[in-house]
Amino acid sequence: MLLSSAPLIELIHLDNGLYCAHLSGTWTVRTLVDQATINQQISQYLTKPNLSWDMRSVTALDSVGTLLLWQAWGECLPTSLQLKPEHRPRFARWQTQVIDDISAPHTLSYARLSQGLQLVMAGVVAQLVAFFILLGQLVLDSFYVVRYPNRMPWAEISRAIYDAGVRALGITALVGFLIGIVLSYLSALQLKMFGAEIYIINILGLSIIRELGPLLAAILVAGRSGSAMTAQIGIMRVTEELDALSAMGISHSLRLVLPKVFALAVAMPLLSVWTSSMALCGGMFSAQDTLDINYQQFFQRLPDAVPLSNVLIGLGKSMVFGLVIALVACYYGFRIQPNTVSLGNQTTNSVVAAITLVIMIDAVFAILFMNTGMP
Amino acid sequence: MSDSCAIKLVQVWTRFGDKLIHQDINLCLPHGEILGLVGASGCGKTTLLRELIGLQQPSQGDIYVMGQSLLNAADYKRQLRTNCGMLFQKGALFSALSVFENIAFPLRELGFNETKLITRLVLMKLESVGLSQQDARLKPADLSGGMIKRVALARALILEPSLLLLDEPTAGLDPIASQDFVNLLSNLHQELAFTVVMVTHDLDILRDLCTQIAVLADRHLVAYGTLAEVMNGEHPFIAQFFHNQRAKRVFQ
Numbered sequence A: 001m002l003l004s005s006a007p008l009i010e011l012i013h014l015d016n017g018l019y020c021a022h023l024s025g026t027w028t029v030r031t032l033v034d035q036a037t038i039n040q041q042i043s044q045y046l047t048k049p050n051l052s053w054d055m056r057s058v059t060a061l062d063s064v065g066t067l068l069l070w071q072a073w074g075e076c077l078p079t080s081l082q083l084k085p086e087h088r089p090r091f092a093r094w095q096t097q098v099i100d101d102i103s104a105p106h107t108l109s110y111a112r113l114s115q116g117l118q119l120v121m122a123g124v125v126a127q128l129v130a131f132f133i134l135l136g137q138l139v140l141d142s143f144y145v146v147r148y149p150n151r152m153p154w155a156e157i158s159r160a161i162y163d164a165g166v167r168a169l170g171i172t173a174l175v176g177f178l179i180g181i182v183l184s185y186l187s188a189l190q191l192k193m194f195g196a197e198i199y200i201i202n203i204l205g206l207s208i209i210r211e212l213g214p215l216l217a218a219i220l221v222a223g224r225s226g227s228a229m230t231a232q233i234g235i236m237r238v239t240e241e242l243d244a245l246s247a248m249g250i251s252h253s254l255r256l257v258l259p260k261v262f263a264l265a266v267a268m269p270l271l272s273v274w275t276s277s278m279a280l281c282g283g284m285f286s287a288q289d290t291l292d293i294n295y296q297q298f299f300q301r302l303p304d305a306v307p308l309s310n311v312l313i314g315l316g317k318s319m320v321f322g323l324v325i326a327l328v329a330c331y332y333g334f335r336i337q338p339n340t341v342s343l344g345n346q347t348t349n350s351v352v353a354a355i356t357l358v359i360m361i362d363a364v365f366a367i368l369f370m371n372t373g374m375p
Numbered sequence B: 001m002s003d004s005c006a007i008k009l010v011q012v013w014t015r016f017g018d019k020l021i022h023q024d025i026n027l028c029l030p031h032g033e034i035l036g037l038v039g040a041s042g043c044g045k046t047t048l049l050r051e052l053i054g055l056q057q058p059s060q061g062d063i064y065v066m067g068q069s070l071l072n073a074a075d076y077k078r079q080l081r082t083n084c085g086m087l088f089q090k091g092a093l094f095s096a097l098s099v100f101e102n103i104a105f106p107l108r109e110l111g112f113n114e115t116k117l118i119t120r121l122v123l124m125k126l127e128s129v130g131l132s133q134q135d136a137r138l139k140p141a142d143l144s145g146g147m148i149k150r151v152a153l154a155r156a157l158i159l160e161p162s163l164l165l166l167d168e169p170t171a172g173l174d175p176i177a178s179q180d181f182v183n184l185l186s187n188l189h190q191e192l193a194f195t196v197v198m199v200t201h202d203l204d205i206l207r208d209l210c211t212q213i214a215v216l217a218d219r220h221l222v223a224y225g226t227l228a229e230v231m232n233g234e235h236p237f238i239a240q241f242f243h244n245q246r247a248k249r250v251f252q
């Protein structure tokens, strides 16, 4: 049933010396996909003078078939054409079709270029403004929930802490542990040369607690939860859930942004402590293996090697990372247009921006606390 | 035997987990008919349409479309789908593509790439569903609900399929537009002689367009036949649906 015969066209030499193009088979969209040869044949036959067309053997003819012939005939019916009566009206629609110009204008000029540049600049400014509006709204919301504590969206917060924090424990532990092993092993090789094996504890302690733990955790969370948050808000835009919330008079920022920001600000420091501990475990494990420094030694020396202020710096940094990741994720989430391409683009943007910002903030912290926490 | 039916359902059962949706559905729809599928909300009409195009498998039983079983027939399903237009209940337009590209999509997938040909075909279809050429540039997000339906219909029709599955094609259209739809479909039907299965609750369409009507209720196919035959059915749903005040006015 689904099978149909191929479209055929052949040239017949009539008795009176004239030619007739004889069409048969099915001339439909599925049989005409590969129409190059047919087109070629038609244009070849069209060169014959006084050519007549016989389409009475055509079994099926649809819009593609008629359009193909119509175009080949130069937008008019040939003077001598024989066809089934039910097929004739199908050419009429091409006769009457008027095509508007629906393509967007494509001109490249200096004016357009400068206009484009202006648009880009305006876009950047608009983005910054939008970001600060989001931030300001968040601050206002914070005051609001301080005044009316029972409006705090606790359920959303606890859900976000679970999603972004608890469910990230496994991956952060694994990555932390492995990085600890690698760092410890590489440092051990160098320290051995100087006979300064015991300083492995200082190196690991300081670098992990102050830098690597918070940074690793933040990068993992930005990739994991940041993207999820952006996509979640984006899907809500696509499915009009955002509009539904607005229509019910529920604030987006209070219900969607605040819980995420709050949750990450709480979960991020905890995750970074967890990641640092795992990395230290990895380092300790490797140090015992390569340098014969046992666990007891490690624990005893660690507090002396790493002043407490480093832990505080790590925690503070993590909290800022959490805030920024969630804010950036929400910001890009609200920028998503209701289509799939935009969803993908903005999710990518969100992760890239979050990781970049995290590293930039880390650098700022490094400069600000240059003289703090060194033993 | 099965060749005389465009669509044939043989003892079809569908379950979602513990929930039984269809229980022993048997049906044979001859070629060229327009079947109106009627049933209460949530009784499994959309599910049945999805099964007809192989997007979903019945838990039990067999479905023949155009004479061949869909059971474990991946190749046939692929072949069938280029012969089959489906209008989804919510349109299911590709949100990243413009209206034009949405309608042109099946053509391009089939292998057409000549711009002029595609443009003319797409704009012709767009006008035939009652939209203007300027609408071709819009994105699905910028369309009204009724326009989405029309674009989705144009996309379903662009390959002039031999089987057309329509899920509530006129829900969300104004009465004039749904009258236009009836005219459009009956014109096309005369021209292309395709088989249509459409889910609809629109009494006017059941009266003016559908040549066969199937009623789903309580998981069963409780009536199947022409409008007059179906209206003689005994089931309480038929009484409610076809014999209320409004229906009486329409069917007078």
Ligand SMILES: Nc1ncnc2c1ncn2[C@@H]1O[C@H](COP(=O)(O)OP(=O)(O)OP(=O)(O)O)[C@@H](O)[C@H]1O
Pocket: B016, B021, B039, B040, B041, B042, B043, B044, B045, B046, B047, B048, B089
């Ligand atoms: N993927 C699924 N998983 C579980 N249940 C489902 C699934 N899809 C549909 N259902 C159930 O199957 C039943 C039939 O759904 P279906 O969408 O076919 O209804 P319908 O007849 O098209 O209703 P409506 O007229 O409202 O569109 C519903 O009760 C629905 O809850």
Ligand SMILES: [Mg+2]
Pocket: B045, B046, B047, B089, B167
């Ligand atoms: Mg449905």
